[in-house]
Amino acid sequence: MTKPKLRIGLIGSGFMGKAHAFGYANAARVFDLPYELELHTLADVTEESAAKAAAALGFARATSDWRALVADPAIEVVNITAPNALHKPMALAAIAAGKHVYCEKPLASQARDAREMADAAEARGVKTQVGFNYLCNPMLALARAMIEAGELGEIRGYRGLHAEDYMADAGGPFTFRHDPIGGGALADIGSHALATAEYVMGPAAGRITRVMGDCVTMIGERRDGEGLRRVEVDDLGRAFLRFESGATGSVEGNWIATGRKMQHDFEVYGTKGALAFTQERFNELHFFSTDDRKGRQGFRRIEAAPEHAPYGLFCVAAGHQLGFNDLKAIEVAGYLDAVAGRRPEPFNFRAGLRIQTLVETIQESSRAGAWRDVPTL
Amino acid sequence: MTKPKLRIGLIGSGFMGKAHAFGYANAARVFDLPYELELHTLADVTEESAAKAAAALGFARATSDWRALVADPAIEVVNITAPNALHKPMALAAIAAGKHVYCEKPLASQARDAREMADAAEARGVKTQVGFNYLCNPMLALARAMIEAGELGEIRGYRGLHAEDYMADAGGPFTFRHDPIGGGALADIGSHALATAEYVMGPAAGRITRVMGDCVTMIGERRDGEGLRRVEVDDLGRAFLRFESGATGSVEGNWIATGRKMQHDFEVYGTKGALAFTQERFNELHFFSTDDRKGRQGFRRIEAAPEHAPYGLFCVAAGHQLGFNDLKAIEVAGYLDAVAGRRPEPFNFRAGLRIQTLVETIQESSRAGAWRDVPTL
């Protein structure tokens, strides 16, 4: 029984470009994918860089013209890992050409652009994916499943966080991440905290309906060439949250948290139990249950194991552990299943729009110093 | 060289009454106190309960009349561990009689009462103390000292928390802690988180100047006798914080955090380092320093040791660990030093007023859905 072919085009060959290439390769080895994959063409800025990357990453062809890639009738899926500002034109062009599109986060710098992209994809009927790969961790799926199954009882509260320190050095230069439109810690990594919050809480508490934001710029100017440039985006963004069910929570995105490398954490509290997670040890989930007998209760360190699909496809036994790149392979496999119609899209452009909308609502709330309803999409 | 005597009167003999008695006894053995202590009189509700408690706790006399205790010219320090509603009349009476007063938290249910008490004490020139004993942990003193000494560089951010689960059971009864005036999780334990925030951040970041509150009632009614009674106080209270220096932070008090017994945590981030602490393991402080060489950096688990005074008075070597009751002994010793004029009062009525003011400002901000300046005292 041979599988249908699926031809992939990749735009960009930086870190995320590589991560996509690994993701496809690993997914093909680990999962029973619905397709035989063909890494067809890689587009990069110059012919030379494209050729080199294509060879290294296993693509058969190379081009410096992403529009040619997008227009190539042989290609069925377009992966976009180019700079953020190009996501929109590339995605719209690919959608117009009828391609499925797998775009790195952020989908767009502004919600209105993300909406345009989501609308276009749905109108054209192509399958889309935005790269929020922390969601692909089997321990997050476990958390969500436990919440959905009622193992924590009724869900009351949430505390989420994504803190790192890559912008903690005030001597570091002004970069595209400091761009007044679309930049800042909340957008860059607070978006992960928001995505996790809705992913984990969703089945029991529904979506975030209202927010109160607190976005703070601590490093007011940064080196830009010879001079200094004013920074307007936040170095950390906090929010109070309301969920549909009445549950409440808080979230923080922070890129000046000295010493923190991957503090993507959450805690969920229900009437009968609680969960605690940190990406610093992302092969573990800590679970408290009031069902345990008195005197024997405590947070229990569940280690990732074959019981927590799809971990078992990567490692035959508990304790071996997944790495960051494995999460990307899981993301790829989920998306390809969606392309084949086996399941809904795991995190499509509308989901990307959703995150961008949350970010912007929090930013707007912070500016206003008042609570804001999150617009429905 | 004999020490002057200091005669102690204690009102109340419940958990905190016992804790005070232990505190005096332990402090006398551990510290070189400025006084020879005499546990003079214990007052409780009935003659019988007072007599029994006096015997058990080592007081020479017993009475069911707290006013008699307060008026007794022999007594120089009055300890108040009676129900919250009595704190004010007892303290004012004791102050009027010229006694030093050591009152359990909360100082009063409302800031205006706390202010009256602080004003009275200052006018009369007596020394006061409010029991915020988590502050007496040598590891918190270490954190404060490190911040003051600049070991973290310039301080940018703070995240604080006090979460427990003693009100998580919706079937539990309505109690005095649910009283619309002065009750709620923010007042009851969020107050600890606020006290720690200002204690630790103070030397570098100054006081909290503005807050945005989010106080939430999750369990809207509770059993009261045969019927149900509406609960108006918060089950959890959150706040965004601004400090004088421009540093920002957040804090949460939560008494429905299923599974949490003592999650009194904080993290402080500076330009050169960070600290992380949890009361769940309160003989440790975790310290990150950018001064460590690249590739060897990491959060370092400092264990309480004789270098961290006054730990060494309790245990001769690192790793032996203090317990909760030892913190109370440290509190007592600090207060007695203040009574003797050796040092400023560690946490006097004005400090208690300060905490009450922060709590009420956060509550008011939450009701208004808007930021509020914290009134100066």
Next chain:
Amino acid sequence: MTKPKLRIGLIGSGFMGKAHAFGYANAARVFDLPYELELHTLADVTEESAAKAAAALGFARATSDWRALVADPAIEVVNITAPNALHKPMALAAIAAGKHVYCEKPLASQARDAREMADAAEARGVKTQVGFNYLCNPMLALARAMIEAGELGEIRGYRGLHAEDYMADAGGPFTFRHDPIGGGALADIGSHALATAEYVMGPAAGRITRVMGDCVTMIGERRDGEGLRRVEVDDLGRAFLRFESGATGSVEGNWIATGRKMQHDFEVYGTKGALAFTQERFNELHFFSTDDRKGRQGFRRIEAAPEHAPYGLFCVAAGHQLGFNDLKAIEVAGYLDAVAGRRPEPFNFRAGLRIQTLVETIQESSRAGAWRDVPTL
């Protein structure tokens, strides 16, 4: 209902002398002791030091003549915290005078002396206690109770450890702890690891019946005045263990474990579960149970709580935590109950002899390079 008086004499006023005094004082406040205690006389090397210590520690009388204290007919319990070499003559004199004796560890430098002391006490019918206070931790009692109740199934294996670093500095001087008779890491702190092993494993696995030792001297000479003195005792001692039931294990005592302050750890493995403990966080016990459902199993961090008697006498709620000095109060209370005939002696001279016998059998096994049966007492 008045309690009978019990008059206490204390020999020594160093760290352990203080700890005994605290222990009595705290025990009296925390527990419903069978006696009204009277701290009668304290003996120390000089009249002056004795007087000063008596005042500080609450003893009514002072003496420089321990023989007078031991002979005083008013005194009913003699506490010995003098240097190790004096334990035997002091204890024998006290026993001869019909006193109950509470002696710090090690009971004696050699098993034959310990045996003489145990025999004497039993012949005279006095109650004895050796200070192995880590055993008084409610979490160890919990571990023992869980094992006894079969919560781990059949017990198969044990791994124990007591490692610190107080002798890690090769530049440190030769002390009495390096004395060829009775000295060394195995005797000094490995003894704690052995005591814990038999305490925890006892109900299910019985006693240690055979050992294979490995005692190592790493720092072969130390400063002694102007010169260097050869060190013959071990800096670390390891042993393989056999228990009566057929369970096996290992244990290590180590005083040159750089960085370790209180690594008194153990792990127990049974057919249905496991326990892990470290004194570094001694208010916790970690429990794995195969009864938990698949996919939800994991080591569970049980925090000390009122369910774990006698924790609740010290703290009203979980998470507050006991300190080192509280363990001593528990030890005192257990001993006084034994003196009153309410319960068997928790850790009497024969138990002290048992530990000394284990230590010496391991040392002898190490010298011989062969397994040795542990002599029955």
Next chain:
Amino acid sequence: MTKPKLRIGLIGSGFMGKAHAFGYANAARVFDLPYELELHTLADVTEESAAKAAAALGFARATSDWRALVADPAIEVVNITAPNALHKPMALAAIAAGKHVYCEKPLASQARDAREMADAAEARGVKTQVGFNYLCNPMLALARAMIEAGELGEIRGYRGLHAEDYMADAGGPFTFRHDPIGGGALADIGSHALATAEYVMGPAAGRITRVMGDCVTMIGERRDGEGLRRVEVDDLGRAFLRFESGATGSVEGNWIATGRKMQHDFEVYGTKGALAFTQERFNELHFFSTDDRKGRQGFRRIEAAPEHAPYGLFCVAAGHQLGFNDLKAIEVAGYLDAVAGRRPEPFNFRAGLRIQTLVETIQESSRAGAWRDVPTL
């Protein structure tokens, strides 16, 4: 600049076969390998299973005849992931055909066979590798480098462990792992603990020169078809260790440690510092240094980061973490560098023989109840 081709043959397609295939694929993407790899032929038991696995794992050809694969002149490297009993004939045949051989652990069931294989490979001049992939963790390389650089001072002691629970169920069947020749916990996973001990300690302490073993069978018989079969191999094996430098240590391999999934731990103690590691959190290394100032010392949690090569080839920033399969890719890359002559073989057949020799010496010591010198190879 084109790279020379290297053609790979793989025998076996179970878990380790897959791991090898992934390892090659990932290594090719992550590292700048000296070769262009060609996955040439896969051999499995039947034509059908071989064809299926070849397709899934990316091999161009398939065969049921491993002798044909070994004889194929096109193939330059033979990977052996067949059952242990076949390692020797396959490896010898491949060596005879002049192939480089990469064999899963254990190299052979008995040291004498391993020696024959190592001798044959060296005589023929082919490059060999045994799969001890835990050694490929950058955090272990860091530990070794720190020890070599003297960051811990003079090394004194070691404690190592590899404990899991996959044989804890006494109801589980008799398997090839229980084979009297070559089976048992010490051989199966204690071998990892031994490999890590010599890898980490080597630069400072040299090799293990003497051992005292303690091998224990706890589950004496297991189901075998309808009946029960006697188990002669150990369920756990312990050893005391002596290193060339005079440092000492201990090690344990244990497959009945209920609840443990990957307790591959070690601690190293030197005169100036210490390291602690657990494979349960293998992207961390904990480091204590006496160079830190007093009052600020503590074990520091170093998170894997680009400073710790080759981590940075997998993840651009600290905290992202490697997974188990990434360790295999590092193993492959190291081996291919050795094949190309760029570096010595990371863990060749002689190293595999070394581990087997250690295992057998410990077993023999255990049987004799006496210390044994480790034979030099």
